[in-house]
Amino acid sequence: MKLSAINEKCSGCGTCRLSCSLENFSTVSPSKGMLKIEGLFPSPGKYLIHLCDQCGVCAETCPVDAIQINDAGVYILNEDECISCMACTDACPKGVMMTHKDFNTPFKCILCKACVESCPRDAIISVEDGDIDVKKMEKEIA
Amino acid sequence: MNGYNKNVGTTGYGDSDKMDGGYPLINGYAGKILRIDLTKEEIVKEPLPKKMRDDFIGGRGFVAKMLFDEIPQGTDPLSEDNIFLATTGPLTGHFLPASGKTHFGTKSPSTGGYADSNMGGHFGPALKYAGYDVLVLKGKAKEPRYIFIDDDVVEIRSAQKYWNKGSMVTEEMIKKDLGEDFQIITIGPAGEKHVKFSCITHDFGRQAGRTGIGVVLGAKNIKAIAVRGTGSIPLFDVEKAYKKGKEAYQIVFSKPGFKGWTPQGTAGITDWVNDVGAFPTKNFKTSHIEHSNNINGEAIINRLKITDKGCFCCPTPCGKYGHTKTKSGDAYMEGPEFETISLFGGSCFLQTIEDVAYANYLCDELGLDTISTASVIAWTIECFEKGILTCEEIGKNVAFGDLESIVYLINLIADRKGLGDLLADGVKIASEKIGKGSEKFAIHVKGLEWTGYECRNAPSMMLAYMTADIGAHHNRAWVLGHDMAGSAANVHDLITAGACAGKREKSATTGEQAAINVSKSQHTRPLFDVLGICRLQLMELGFEVENYAELYSYITGDNKTWEELMKVSEKIWHLTRAFSAREIPDFGRAMDYPPLRFSEEPVPSGPNEGHSIPRKQLDGMLDAYYKVRGWDNNGIPTKETLKSQGLEDVALCSMFK
Missing domain, CATH: 1.10.599.10 (Aldehyde Ferredoxin Oxidoreductase Protein, subunit A, domain 3)
Structure with a gap:
């Protein structure tokens, strides 16, 4: 199971980031959301959703093995093991190994799916590996 | 140039809130007022007074109270004594449908009276996350500046490189300089030149358009305000507020209008307004057009739209971002929304959605309110038709429905060139100066031009x-x-x-x-x-109003x-x-x-x-x-x-x- 983004549906409202902060930190603070929305304006006028697809590059990069995959296929960062070297934040190909001044360690998506449930546009979906062709879906919407 | 921060409380309201780091911890609110005196280059942070909150709640309430209390009677709107307010409310930035409003206030350059103007987008939430419910600008900067706010760090910075640039060009430049996660408001060249119906632009197409709010920034030599907020807003009952927020979205999803209204947004009302005979036509001479299907919401979807563009936490985005191509030029732009369609498509009589969108784009980039601009232009064209204004006075022959005429007049106004210098003062002043009966069809009340309903x-x-x-x-x-x-x-x-x-x-x-x-x-x-x-x-x-009261009580603790x-x-x-x-x-x-x-x-x-x-x-x-x-x-x-x-x-x- 992983998250997938359908960029063509995104309106940039950011509901996903706020619900992520509420679900995971019980706080109203989108900057603690573990995904990002990028607006490409004025041209070409599109949004890109950057989210964690549990690719595991962060775990491969971590020098102290503080990031481990669990039974559900989700990479979890162990804050007690983390030495805050930030190698994972540099390595993350999606730019969603997050940091925040309130936290000593990086933090990442744990696949709680609050973003999937809250997105008013159905632009974020959770999929089993290989069960949906998002690229094809995007083309159809476009 | 760096400003400096002084953490002092200067209000006399006698707060009794719990304190956090020198400021009150107030459920629902950020807890602070940020005051910037541009003349003295002084930056002060104050606790948000409890009494003002209890009596006036937020947003427009704060604007009304602070304008009445803080502006000396008889102040010239373009003088240093006038204040510019950017305010949020207790629900701004919270998890509920469409909580992204910012409410600006000032003494109006258009009417000389009370002025506020609000916009959607993402600026207000960012201001609150940075820690401020209200931003107050007073005085005048010596040279072009912009306000930089990055949580606690507040600076008055040089805006020399952005001056004379378009609203959206400026936003793009500042985003490149500071980063994607800054929320930015800008004014265009019209605001710099004190056109009295200049607006504020944000997020490449959202406007606080009315009452000349943009010219007050221009008069203070402020080109833009950029905010990044990474903090949190305290809540009275997080669990209940979050649960109710989720329920609120589900209720919105269940309304027929969620799927019916959202695709076209405000432009979806075009045909209805025309069918009931309330569509401004040729400077409100009459009230019905024959070409509404060429400028309505469907035309936007089929001919302009690239993407829906939503304000903060909005499930029903009325922003329709797109691209237009006309004989006068091409442009990426947001909109047009209904008011712009009715004024440019009806009152100025432009025949296609592409033409309306291009006029919309030009106004946005130059920093002009589309409503007032179109009204002033429609009045000018009628004056020309009636022989009250001549080709020599205007600089060319102008006609309803002619995009070239409209583009010419928009640029004339933004530049304050020739007749544009008079038109830039608004239709009330222009008609009083020109006279000859033109006051009768100067469509305004109190000096603010009329919007989209005849x-x-x-x-x-x-x-x-x-x-x-x-x-x-x-x-x-x-x-x-x-x-x-x-x-x-x-x-x-x-x-x-x-x-x-x-x-x-x-x-x-x-x-x-x-x-x-x-x-x-x-x-x-x-x-x-x-x-x-x-x-x-x-x-x-x-969507039922009781939902808002319930959310308000969970968020603020005030029942x-x-x-x-x-x-x-x-x-x-x-x-x-x-x-x-x-x-x-x-x-x-x-x-x-x-x-x-x-x-x-x-x-x-x-x-x-x-x-x-x-x-x-x-x-x-x-x-x-x-x-x-x-x-x-x-x-x-x-x-x-x-x-x-x-x-x-x-x-x-x-x-x-």
């Missing part, structure tokens, strides 16, 4: 325009449905029910009915501006009912009237009349042919309205009314009897 057979809506506190604007009371369909149904239901074809009988709405319709709507709609959220979920979809919140909104209405009464010389009934065209020229064609509202009927409506309000026969709030509204300090002014 009202010669819509008494309630006419009264709404006459008595709106900023001038001829529709967002204080939208009661066209009462006049045209006899109901207060939400807009989606109105549109889907359709309009009766053919001729319409003269409206039977009485002055008393109009007064009640208008006054109630004047409390409901502005309450959203107080709370800091968008009203469209209620107005367009019928006010919707009715109690409405009482606060009512109090604010009296305060904004009192401000204008104090500031505008000879203020009173004479300033509540619409242009003579609407009394003396019956609609010449279309569904409302033959209808007008004679001056006697207008007076009857005003009599009824003043009575409902508890104002005197000249429309001035009485001392007794002000006291009964809890405005004892205002009642002390000697002008109120």
Whole structure:
């Protein structure tokens, strides 16, 4: 199971980031959301959703093995093991190994799916590996 | 240049909130006011006063209170003494449908009276996450500057490289300089040149357009404000607020308008307004066009749209971002929304959505309010048609429906070149200077140009325009449905029910009915501006108001009912009237009349042919309205009314009897 983004549906409202902060930190603070929305304006006028697809590059990069995959296929960062070297934040190909001044360690998506449930546009979906062709879906919407 | 921060409390309100790092911890609010004196280059952070919060709640309420208290009587709107406010409300930035509003306020360069203007987007939430409910700018910077806010770090920085640049070009440049996660408001060249209907632009197409709010920034030499907020807003009951927020979205999803209204947004009302004969046509000469299917919401979807563009946490994005191609030029732009369609497509008579969109783009980039700009242009073209203004005076022949004429006049106004220098002062001043009967068809109230609804057979809506506190604007009371369909149904239901074809009988709405319709709507709609959220979920979809009261109580811990919140909104209405009464010389009934065209020229064609509202009927409506309000026969709030509204300090002014 992983998250997938359908960029063509995104309106940039950011509901996903706020619900992520509420679900995971019980706080109203989108900057603690573990995904990002990028607006490409004025041209070409599109949004890109950057989210964690549990690719595991962060775990491969971590020098102290503080990031481990669990039974559900989700990479979890162990804050007690983390030495805050930030190698994972540099390595993350999606730019969603997050940091925040309130936290000593990086933090990442744990696949709680609050973003999937809250997105008013159905632009974020959770999929089993290989069960949906998002690229094809995007083309159809476009 | 770096500013400096002084953490001092200067209010005399006597707070009793729990403190956090020197500031009160206030559920729902950020807890601070950020004050910047541009002349002294001084930056001060104050606790948000408890009494102001209790009495005025937020947003528009804070604007009304602070303008009345802090602007010296008789202040020139473009002087250093005028203040510029950016405010949020207690619900701004929270998890609920469309919580992204920012409410700006100042003494109006357009009318000389009370002014506020709000916009959606993401700026207000960012300001709150940075720690500020209110930003106050006073004084004037020595040279072009912009305000940089990155949580606690606040600086007044040079804007030399952005000066003379377009609104959206400036936003793009600042985003490149600071990063994607900054939220930015800008003014365009028109604001720099003090065009009196200059606007603020944000997020490549959102505007706070009305009352000349942008020119006040220009007069203070402020080109932009950039904010990044990474903090949190405290909540009274996080669990309940989050749960109710989720439920609120589900309720919105269940409304027929969610799927029916959202695809076209505000442009979806174009055909209905035209069908009921309320569409401004050729400077409001008449009220119905034949080309509405060429400029309506469907035309936007089919010919312009690239993506829906939503404000913060909005499930029903009315922003339709797209691209237009015309003989005058191509552009990426957001919109057009209904008001721009009705004024440029109807009043200026542009024939295609591409042309309307291009005029929209030019206004956005130059920093002009599309509504006022189109109104001034339509008046100019009518003056030319009537021989009141000549080709030599204008600089070329101009005509309704001709994009080249419209583009020429937009640029003339933004540059304040030639006749544009006069037009840039607005249609009231321009018509008073040109004279020759042109005042009769200068379509404004109190100096603010009229928005997208022609009202010669819509008494309630006419009264709404006459008595709106900023001038001829529709967002204080939208009661066209009462006049045209006899109901207060939400807009989606109105549109889907359709309009009766053919001729319409003269409206039977009485002055008393109009007064009640208008006054109630004047409390409901502005309450959203107080709370800091968008009203469209209620107005367009019928999302129930009780949901907001429940959310307000979980977020703030204050258990006010919707009715109690409405009482606060009512109090604010009296305060904004009192401000204008104090500031505008000879203020009173004479300033509540619409242009003579609407009394003396019956609609010449279309569904409302033959209808007008004679001056006697207008007076009857005003009599009824003043009575409902508890104002005197000249429309001035009485001392007794002000006291009964809890405005004892205002009642002390000697002008109120």
